Each structure stands twice: as structure tokens, then as C-alpha cells.
Amino acid sequence: MVPTLKGRWATRILLFLWIGVPVTFLFSLIVAGPRSPTLPLLGWHYDILPFQILSLLLIVGLILDPVYFYIQQFRWEKDWPFAFQFFVTIIEFVIVLGLVWWGVLDFSRPRSQLHGTENYLLYTIHFACVFIPSFIALLGLIQIFMIRWRFKSGEWGRM
Amino acid sequence: MVKFPILLDIYQRGEGPLKRVERISLPEAGDYAIGRLDENQIVLDTPEVSKRHALLVVREDGMAVSDRGSTNRTYIGDSEVDTSPWDGGLPIRIAQFEIHLVPQTISGAETRVNTPNENATRAVSGGATTATPAPAPAPRGQSIEVALNAANAPSEMRFPRNVFKSEIVSAAEIKSSEYFAGEYTYLTVGGGLGSFVWADHLRIFGVGTGDIRAIGDDVIPYANYQRLCRNSQIPPHERLRSNSQSTPDNIWGFPGYASRETWKDLKEFRFGSLKYIFQVFGEASLAQTFTPRSGEVFKSIDKEAQRIGWRDMLTYGRVVGIRKTNDERYAVAFRVPEDQARGGVRERIMIGKFLHIATGYPATRFTGDLQAFKARYPEEARVFNAYENHEVVYRTIESSQAPASIVVRGRGIVASRIIQRLYEAREKNKGITVIHQMRNPIGPKEGYRYKGAQRYVYNHIENQAFNWPKACWGGQLLRETERATPEERVKIYEALGGTTTADRRDWRNIIQLGIGDGWYKPVFGHFETLELVKTDQGPKIQMKLKAQGNQPAVEVVADYVVDCTGLIGDITHSPLLRDLAETYKLPRNLGVGGGKIGGIFVTPDFEIAALRNGSGRAYAAGQITLGGPQPGVDTFLGMQYSALRSVDHLAVLGAPNVSLFGPLRSFSQWIKWCTNATP
Numbered sequence A: 001m002v003p004t005l006k007g008r009w010a011t012r013i014l015l016f017l018w019i020g021v022p023v024t025f026l027f028s029l030i031v032a033g034p035r036s037p038t039l040p041l042l043g044w045h046y047d048i049l050p051f052q053i054l055s056l057l058l059i060v061g062l063i064l065d066p067v068y069f070y071i072q073q074f075r076w077e078k079d080w081p082f083a084f085q086f087f088v089t090i091i092e093f094v095i096v097l098g099l100v101w102w103g104v105l106d107f108s109r110p111r112s113q114l115h116g117t118e119n120y121l122l123y124t125i126h127f128a129c130v131f132i133p134s135f136i137a138l139l140g141l142i143q144i145f146m147i148r149w150r151f152k153s154g155e156w157g158r159m
Numbered sequence B: 001m002v003k004f005p006i007l008l009d010i011y012q013r014g015e016g017p018l019k020r021v022e023r024i025s026l027p028e029a030g031d032y033a034i035g036r037l038d039e040n041q042i043v044l045d046t047p048e049v050s051k052r053h054a055l056l057v058v059r060e061d062g063m064a065v066s067d068r069g070s071t072n073r074t075y076i077g078d079s080e081v082d083t084s085p086w087d088g089g090l091p092i093r094i095a096q097f098e099i100h101l102v103p104q105t106i107s108g109a110e111t112r113v114n115t116p117n118e119n120a121t122r123a124v125s126g127g128a129t130t131a132t133p134a135p136a137p138a139p140r141g142q143s144i145e146v147a148l149n150a151a152n153a154p155s156e157m158r159f160p161r162n163v164f165k166s167e168i169v170s171a172a173e174i175k176s177s178e179y180f181a182g183e184y185t186y187l188t189v190g191g192g193l194g195s196f197v198w199a200d201h202l203r204i205f206g207v208g209t210g211d212i213r214a215i216g217d218d219v220i221p222y223a224n225y226q227r228l229c230r231n232s233q234i235p236p237h238e239r240l241r242s243n244s245q246s247t248p249d250n251i252w253g254f255p256g257y258a259s260r261e262t263w264k265d266l267k268e269f270r271f272g273s274l275k276y277i278f279q280v281f282g283e284a285s286l287a288q289t290f291t292p293r294s295g296e297v298f299k300s301i302d303k304e305a306q307r308i309g310w311r312d313m314l315t316y317g318r319v320v321g322i323r324k325t326n327d328e329r330y331a332v333a334f335r336v337p338e339d340q341a342r343g344g345v346r347e348r349i350m351i352g353k354f355l356h357i358a359t360g361y362p363a364t365r366f367t368g369d370l371q372a373f374k375a376r377y378p379e380e381a382r383v384f385n386a387y388e389n390h391e392v393v394y395r396t397i398e399s400s401q402a403p404a405s406i407v408v409r410g411r412g413i414v415a416s417r418i419i420q421r422l423y424e425a426r427e428k429n430k431g432i433t434v435i436h437q438m439r440n441p442i443g444p445k446e447g448y449r450y451k452g453a454q455r456y457v458y459n460h461i462e463n464q465a466f467n468w469p470k471a472c473w474g475g476q477l478l479r480e481t482e483r484a485t486p487e488e489r490v491k492i493y494e495a496l497g498g499t500t501t502a503d504r505r506d507w508r509n510i511i512q513l514g515i516g517d518g519w520y521k522p523v524f525g526h527f528e529t530l531e532l533v534k535t536d537q538g539p540k541i542q543m544k545l546k547a548q549g550n551q552p553a554v555e556v557v558a559d560y561v562v563d564c565t566g567l568i569g570d571i572t573h574s575p576l577l578r579d580l581a582e583t584y585k586l587p588r589n590l591g592v593g594g595g596k597i598g599g600i601f602v603t604p605d606f607e608i609a610a611l612r613n614g615s616g617r618a619y620a621a622g623q624i625t626l627g628g629p630q631p632g633v634d635t636f637l638g639m640q641y642s643a644l645r646s647v648d649h650l651a652v653l654g655a656p657n658v659s660l661f662g663p664l665r666s667f668s669q670w671i672k673w674c675t676n677a678t679p
């Protein structure tokens, strides 16, 4: 798949909904125990912090997509190797970590529950849990369900 | 004016050079039948020649050739002909025979008249069968001029014109005729890869084998493709030029060929092929682009053909005409080879509601100077198109230690592959040298430019992974070409286009080595003349090269020329398409390069809009649609795209059994593919 800007956004949102949200939900159930505050849903307690991180990842990605698309213009094939996407996604995560460190989430809970090596490690594990299946989906799983996606530059729907 | 008697030389193509087997003389005007049976005036007695193969019509004012529905067809030069005037400039080709017109200044001492012999070729010219011979006019000029109207040939009487009398034909009449061979919902013409991929989509979208028919002249869908690969020196272990996810056997493109190759090796605890996964991950910036082995692709197609029941859907035949019917369908006329007819009529007509045409390349290209050389020295097997069988070149140069120089013309992927082959031949004969002829030098900074990017040039050759930039198969370039007007589109194609080769490390190394060791030399310009000259080492080809600008002309002497400049895309070289285009005034795409005409104009859904017949629809795929909304039509992925577009279009129309193919159906069908279950 060779993305256009619209295709990049569409695929990002698709992966957020399909993989990001369910994985984060599972993850937040597991981390909810020792941490607080948690929210109840159907009797389950889960932590919204992973959702906040996931949303930050989405926002940073959506903002950076035009930059990638701009860089793509200088490539003769107007393509975007998988490896590029791999590395820039890791950079996006580093940016998110930087934002948390800088204090974008400080409004939501005490600093001790957001910062520190232990928390950053948890964010990294969470990121890995979302990133790895998303990347595999990008490599081929999406087109098993959405046969037209690869020809539509990453957009969903019919031709 | 034709001067009688006309002398014809009949040559036979064998392993080596063409051999002249016969010189015959036609004393007067008339219709001379060519074929295998003794009743013909010109008998060519081998199984590849049909019983009644062709007709040579000779009149005072010119000659014409017409095919009589032969199995292996009739050609003038490399263009297949149905009925065509013949001026003798290019030979008539029938199976392994070539019929050359002898220039009339040469006296025919060994001319044989009326004497059949035991040769494979027996030529008898006892006079005309049907036409009234007229006295030959007094000979004037030296050459034969032709002003023959093709309509002079008796073609209205012949199938399928005897049934296809008008633009719209009566389905009822066909159904009650002896020709009728069944009616189907989906018909695809060609039976090659394009047809296969289309039928595969239909099957997976829900259509049964009983509703689909493919008419083609090969049972194996990749037969023609494999032939072209083999001739252009791509054996089964060599890699093709398409990416991992261009999978004619798998409509999803997943798993791609790279992961399949890796998986196969991992199962045997071999880990080397993990590099293919890395290639797909890093291509084209961090790693060389992955491409599959041709043998693997063929095997995968065999398996899929088995799964979808391709053999049940294939009808063996050569399509000779297509017409709209008066009940919103299409009639497809074809001929079956004698051995397949099982005593029935060989001429047949099938009727279909939804038609698909994928007949591939109309012909092989022979550049003018090569044509002229071949015509002048038919016995010298020295100049070849890379797509025709030219094994003799490699066999000859490898079997001796004599110095041999080979001109490789062109800078496309086939040229690269041929140079690689000659490099391999050097293992056996160090005397082999390669002269690489290119039109003009291209500096490292002179590659094509398009929107802020420039193509990479190496050794005067533009490099690109595939025949178009990647974003032409899905990505912004496809978007741009689909939305463009025809005029804008040509501009985009001109900016993106031009011949390229794949950026393969081994190929670059070969050229480096060759330059270093002095056995590879690029020359620039185009050949003005090709002559046969006698030298101390025997006959050689001498070429005068006209360089660009005010560079001095160059002279080259070589043993062989292998022309790698390609195949012909012009649809008028196919009698079927020419007839279709003329009958229904099919619009054509604009061609790249000022004034040229491209393929058949299709909509972004690959429909030939001008062929719409009420609720009947006709689609096309492959090379014959070149220059349209999608650039990469003549590729595996391009054919997957066009099949998906047209089958999706059918689904929206509500064509029988074609599902909308949403995510769930897609997934469940994919599981069936993985488990090799019928769709």
C-alpha cells in the first residue's frame, strides 16, 4: 500500500479503532489493580490513563502525517517503505513521552502517578502492545478484510 | 503492377539459420491456397500447418494474404493477419515457414514449377483454382507495387463474416445455427493471465464455474507469458519484476511471495530467507526490492487454477470476431483447432452477457533496420527480437572459443537480463563481448523529473523497481491519472515514462566488471544500416550508427544483434481488436509521444463504454488498455486492480451471483484460499 494523505489518516483511525482501542482496554484492565484512580464499567475497574496515552499517539500521528506526505513528494516513486513507517511511529511515541514529561496530562492526576521510570516503562509496554499488532495489520492483515484498501491508498470503503 | 511469373522462396526455420527449401513460381493471377493437404497449390506439409491454412490472392494490381481459420495463424512479418495486402516487403510466416517474394531482378534458375517433391515443402503452382487467369501485363518496373484493396479478398463469405453481417446480430439466428456453442453469463476472451485473474475474482465473489467461460488458445493461463519469459532469458529460478504482493493467484495480495518463500524455508529450519521479509520491510530504500521467482509464480497459479476449476471454464479456441446481439448480449466467434473439434464444426459462436477482453500484446516489435536485414538475408540467423526464440545465439557462442560480439539494443529490463545471460555465457567463452546500443547517453543528473523528484540513473540507464513508479498502483499517482483528462494524462505519462530497468545489484556489478575487463561497451545512436560483410572470421554484421547532434557516425561490426526494445502494443496488429475497433468506432486513448494512439479507451471501472449493449457490459484488461486511467495495466497487480474494479462494477449492477464482497465474506474466502478449499 502506498498512502496518500487521506489514506494515511483513514488507516490511522482504522487501526486506532480496530487495534488501539481493544488492546488498550485489555491493557487498562490489567494495570487498573495497583493504580488509581480507576473507573468502573460493568463491574470492571479500568484505568483511563492508557486511553489518554493512546489518544495522544493518535493526535501526534494525525498532525505529523502531512509532514510525511510532504517528504514523500521528494521520492520518485511517491512511496513510503514499511521501514519508514516503522521508525516514524517510534519517533511519534517518543514525542508522546516528551509531552507527558512536559506535563500535558498533569491536569488529570497527581504527578507521582504519571511520571517516573516505572510509569514510563508501563507506557512503553502499552505502546508495544498496540504497535506490534498494528504494524502486522499494515503488512497484510487489513487487506484480508478490506480487499480494496491497498488500491485506495489506505482509504476505506468501495472503489 | 505485378510482374509474372512471381517467384517465391520458401524458407524453413529450424534450430539454426533459415534454410531455403523451395523456390516456386506463380505464372499468373489467381487464388493460391496454402496448407497441409495435397489439394492446396502450395503445400507445407507439417502438423503445425492447418489443412487449409491460408490463401494468397494474386491479381495484376497486387497481392493479398488471408488466413483461412488456421490453428497457428498467418503472419506478415510479425503481425498476425486475417486478410491483408502483401507487398512482399516482409515475409509471410506460417508455422516454421517463411514465404519471401524474390526481387524480380534475380533470375530464378532453380525455380520449380509443377513438380511435387519429398521435401517437407512441396510447392505446386499448376495455376489458379478459382480466379480466371488474365494474361500477364508486360513487365515494366523492377518492383511490385501494391494497390490492392483488402476487400478484394473473398472475406465476406468466410466465417465469421457470413454470420456477423451487421453491427448487431440476431441471437436467435445464432442459436439455431450449426455454430452455436452455448450461452454463459460471463465470457472472457484471451485465456491468459488477465482472463485468469478476472475469472478468479468472479469465482471468489460467488459465481460458479458453470456460468463462466474463458476462450483462449492455451490451456495453461501463463503459457504465453512463460514463453515470453523463456525467450527473454528468464528461466524458472530467475526473479521477475513485480513485488511480493502482486499475486495473480491470490486476490488479496496476502500472503505475498516473500512471506511464502520464507515460510517454506522456515518449515525446514532454514533461516536464510528471513532476508526476504527484511527486503519487503526495507524496500526500496534500505534493501533491494523483493521480486518473486518466475517458477514460484507459475506453481502458485497452477494451484489456484486447480482450486477454482479453471479447466472446467476454459474453452480452447482462437477468437475471430465479437458482435453485440439484439438481446443485449455479445456473440463471440471462435475457431477450434482441428484436433479439438472432435469431428464437429471448427467454427463456433458463444453468447455471453458480460464480456471481458484480455488478449495481451498484439505483436512483437521489429525495428525497421532489423526487418530490412531479415528480408535481405533470410538465411542469416543473426538478428533477433529478444522475445523470439534466439537460443541459437547462446548455443553458438558458448560452444566455441571464437571471439563473438553481440549487440544488445535497448536499455529496458530485458536488455539487462540478456546482458546477464551473456555474462554467464562468458564462463564458457571468454571471447564474448557485448556492445550495448542505446539511443543517447543519459547523465547521472538527467533522469526523468516529476513533481520535485528525479529518477536515479546508473550507467546511462534509468532505474526503477517496476515499470511505473510504485504510487501508480494505489497512491497519489494512480489518483492523479484517474482524475486527469486524457490530455493531462498523457503529460503525466510522458513525465513518468521512458524505459527503465530494475536497480539490481548483480546487474550493476556485471556492467562494472564488463567495463573494467573491457568486454562491455556502450554505444550511442541509432543504426542507419545493417549490412552483411565478409571478414577474415567469416560473415559479420556491419552497422553504421548515427549519433545524436554533431557527433561523428560510428561503425560497429558484430556477430549478432538482439533487439530488446519490446513488444507492440498497437491494437490494430490484432485482427480481432482491429475489427472490433472499426465496427463499433471504439475510442482510443491518446498515446505517449506525440500523435501516437494508445490502447482501447476504458472507464476507471475498465468498461469499454462504446461496447455497452443495453444491460450487457464489456470490459478489458492488460496491455490493450494502455494509456487509460491506470498506468500499470500490463502487470500482475494492474490486472488484479482491473479485475477488482470490473467485478465490483458488476456487483453494483446486480450481476448474477456477484456479491458485494464485504469484510466478512472477504475473510471467509481468504480462509478458503489458505486451506485450498473451492471458493
Ligand SMILES: Cc1cc2nc3c(=O)[nH]c(=O)nc-3n(C[C@H](O)[C@H](O)[C@H](O)COP(=O)(O)OP(=O)(O)OC[C@H]3O[C@@H](n4cnc5c(N)ncnc54)[C@H](O)[C@@H]3O)c2cc1C
Binding pocket: B189, B190, B191, B192, B193, B194, B195, B215, B216, B217, B218, B221, B222, B223, B224, B225, B228, B229, B232, B240, B241, B242, B246, B317, B318, B319, B320, B358, B359, B360, B361, B576, B621, B622, B623, B634, B635, B636, B637
Ligand atoms: C517477459 C515479460 C516479463 C514480464 N514480467 C512481469 C513481472 O515480473 N511482473 C508483472 O507484474 N508483469 C510482468 N509482465 C507483464 C504482464 O504481467 C504479462 O505480460 C502478462 O502475461 C499479461 O497478461 P495478459 O492476460 O494481458 O496477456 P497474456 O498472459 O499474454 O494472455 C493473453 C492471451 O490471449 C491470447 N489471445 C490473444 N488473442 C486471442 C484471440 N483472438 N483468441 C484467443 N486467444 C487470444 C494469447 O494467445 C494469450 O494466451 C511481463 C511481461 C513480459 C513480456
